[in-house]
């Protein structure tokens with residue numbers, strides 16, 4: 001794979017039907033819940049990518065049995081009676097979801113990750129964990145590397161946390177909470193919590209596992225103590241990773257169908273239906289999947305992406321291809337994602353000619369004639385998605401480190417080339 005990678009440009013509207021790998025967020029929640037459940041279970045059609053392989057390795061290191069079979073992972077809860085080291089890579093879900101369950105182990109569990117992971121927020125969650133009775137040693141850094149000294153049980157109870165930096169702080173405490181002696185009662189104080197659909201995803205999956213969750217009040221989630229029933233999960237396709245593929249229809253005036261789009265889901269990527277319709281696309285959901293047809297020219301949009309911040313890079317790239325200005329707001333928290341996505345997008349879209357104003361909590365993008373050049377990705381899979389979307393409409397876009405997409409998508413470059421240019425499989429990515 002050359003680096004930088006020439007993003008493929010189609011010679012006209014693209015008509016394609018694609019199948020996509022499983023959801024990172026659903027796979028990693030299913031693995032954590034399987035590991036603390038009261039019996040063996042399977043995770044069908046899991047995503048196998050860097051983030052989910054790191055999660056499986058972390059849970060194995062604690063003592064869980066996770067067997068990789070063809071179309072599923074078989075998980076068997078085990079005795080968590082050893083010291084362990086966990087590599088978080090650049091996976092927020094590993095750094096945030098594993099420490100609260102590591103408190104249930106009998107052993108010391110060390111956590112570290114990629115260099116940039118040491119900069120991603122986790123301090124408020126570690127403070128909350130300590131308040132719930134877990135021994136945490138972070139050397140006062142409030143960041144990686146840190147260690148959790150598990151004693152085999154966690155008192156739990158009521159805790160107050162500022163989760164405005166990441167919804168994953170809340171999801172993490174809730175996922176482990178049923179196994180704490182008094183459960184957990186998590187109360188958020190501070191600026192609004194981002195990515196609320198991801199917390200709803202956590203609550204829904206906990207309920208599927210027979211866990212009692214009270215989320216009837218805003219900014220408060222209470223998990224009752226009790227067993228976590230073993231449940232088999234079928235993982236939906238990753239709807240956030242669908243963004244570039246739907247953009248392929250949107251930006252080329254073509255038509256793309258993503259197969260197996262769920263009729264109802266907690267995945268925030270489902271909001272792409274609304275966003276793409278606002279940009280002028282025709283969007284329809286049927287048994288065959290979600291179909292998006294692009295207009296002659298995309299319209300700019302004024303959007304609050306607070307709930308769906310992870311869609312920002314793909315949406316911002318489409319905004320740069322639209323015929324009127326766009327404003328993307330409510331996303332200060334994505335400065336704490338894989339990279340500072342607001343600065344990265346302003347820099348890279350600007351480098352290729354777009355007029356971009358960087359704001360504290362968002363971006364204003366005024367379309368302008370774009371030109372080719374290197375699009376830097378900062379180890380961020382979704383920056384690579386933004387780069388390839390620009391490459392659909394602009395000659396000579398070179399995406400640096402396209403392999404960084406392996407965080408959540410195996411062989412993204414291959415699937416993308418097939419989707420854009422067609423291929424032996426009849427054009428199915």
Ligand SMILES: O=C(O)C1=C[C@@H](OP(=O)(O)O)[C@@H](O)[C@H](O)C1
Nearest residue numbers: 025166167168194195198309310
């Ligand atoms: O719980 C999850 O699976 C996720 C929650 C969100 O995190 P933030 O709340 O930090 O944005 C999202 O951006 C991330 O990709 C996945």
Ligand SMILES: C=C(OP(=O)(O)O)C(=O)O
Nearest residue numbers: 090091092093310337338
């Ligand atoms: C923010 C993201 O990932 P993480 O789970 O590492 O926070 C993302 O995938 O866009």
